[in-house]
Amino acid sequence: MSLALKLVLSPLLIAQALGTRRRAPVLPEATGPREGQLGSGGAVLRLLIAGDSSAAGVGVAHQDEAFAGHFTRALHKRSGRPLRWRLRAKSGLTTKQVLELLQAEPPLAADIAVVLTGVNDVIDLVPPRRAILHREALAGWLLAGGRVRHVVFAALPPINQFPLLPQPLRRVMGDDARRHNDAMAQWAANRIDVHHVPIALQLSPAAMSRDGFHPGEPIYRACGEAIARFVAEHIITARPHP
Numbered sequence: 001m002s003l004a005l006k007l008v009l010s011p012l013l014i015a016q017a018l019g020t021r022r023r024a025p026v027l028p029e030a031t032g033p034r035e036g037q038l039g040s041g042g043a044v045l046r047l048l049i050a051g052d053s054s055a056a057g058v059g060v061a062h063q064d065e066a067f068a069g070h071f072t073r074a075l076h077k078r079s080g081r082p083l084r085w086r087l088r089a090k091s092g093l094t095t096k097q098v099l100e101l102l103q104a105e106p107p108l109a110a111d112i113a114v115v116l117t118g119v120n121d122v123i124d125l126v127p128p129r130r131a132i133l134h135r136e137a138l139a140g141w142l143l144a145g146g147r148v149r150h151v152v153f154a155a156l157p158p159i160n161q162f163p164l165l166p167q168p169l170r171r172v173m174g175d176d177a178r179r180h181n182d183a184m185a186q187w188a189a190n191r192i193d194v195h196h197v198p199i200a201l202q203l204s205p206a207a208m209s210r211d212g213f214h215p216g217e218p219i220y221r222a223c224g225e226a227i228a229r230f231v232a233e234h235i236i237t238a239r240p241h242p
Contacts, residue, residue: 016169023164025211029091030057030066038072039082045236047072047085048108048148050098051116054157055089057220059209063087065217067116070224078232086110094120095134099141112235113148114227118156118184122176128183135184139194150235152195153188154227155181157215161203164212195234199226 037044049055049068057066068087076083086108090101095117102108115138121131135153142148159165160174181198188196199222207218215223 013169013172016166027058027209027211027214029053029089030060030063032057032063032069034063034068034087035085036072037082037084038076042082045075045079045081045083045112046110047075047083048110048113048142049085049087049089049116050102050113051089052093052098052118052120053089053091053214054119054154054223055087055116056091057089058091059211059214060217060220065220067215067220067224070221071114071228072224074225074228075231078228079236081236089116092120093117094124094126095131095138099134099138102138103141107147110148112150112152112231113142114152114154114231116154116223118153118180119159119177122156122159122173122180125176128176128179131180132183132187135187139191143193150193150195152197152227152231152235153184154223155184155196155198157199157201157219158203161201162213163203163205163208195230197227197230199223 049071055067057063057068060066063069068085072083072085088102088105088108093101098115098117118131121134126134139151142151156177158174159177160170162170162173165173185196185198188194201219201222203219205212207216208214209216
């Protein structure tokens with residue numbers, strides 16, 4: 001959608017956004033442990049999972065059903081490695097706020113950090129270029145001093161498929177999400193320690209949570225398994241960079 005058309009539609013888009021926020025039920029974050037270990041014996045793979053509501057598990061009841069549970073189980077199965085994982089996430093955070101959340105506590109050492117963020121950047125109209133600067137700052141802080149060796153950013157979901165969003169708001173936000181994904185992929189392509197992982201998703205109402213905005217367990221499972229596959233095939237089995 002062109003900028004001119006977005007400007008023409010802006011009063012309608014603002015009204016739709018405000019109406020959507022009023023109608024949407026406020027769902028809690030998933031309960032359950034936010035750290036744990038799978039397996040024993042051998043070198044432990046340390047994982048940090050950070051992000052917004054999609055990392056916190058909004059839309060399902062327990063962390064076992066959320067991204068963290070599906071990702072860690074799938075990676076443990078694929079890699080055969082014992083895993084120690086920690087989750088640091090909060091609903092509603094932008095990429096910049098995820099960094100602030102992590103900076104508010106003692107730094108966590110990890111071999112791999114997986115970051116799920118970006119939808120709130122789109123909601124808050126953060127331009128893609130500025131969002132990349134925020135991702136650069138987040139990755140830089142995580143990688144500083146060898147605290148984390150690899151940072152994996154999950155791609156934004158296809159917001160144009162969110163059942164909760166009316167048209168044309170759904171199309172506009174979907175177009176913005178694609179621009180964010182394109183910018184993120186281009187940025188990560190020039191890095192050996194930062195990765196962008198696209199995930200093929202079909203967001204049917206049955207796969208979403210009851211609010212029509214957050215993932216249901218089928219989506220969390222698909223995302224967790226996709227990220228686990230990428231980590232196992234492209235990071236764990238790859239030669240370590242100097």
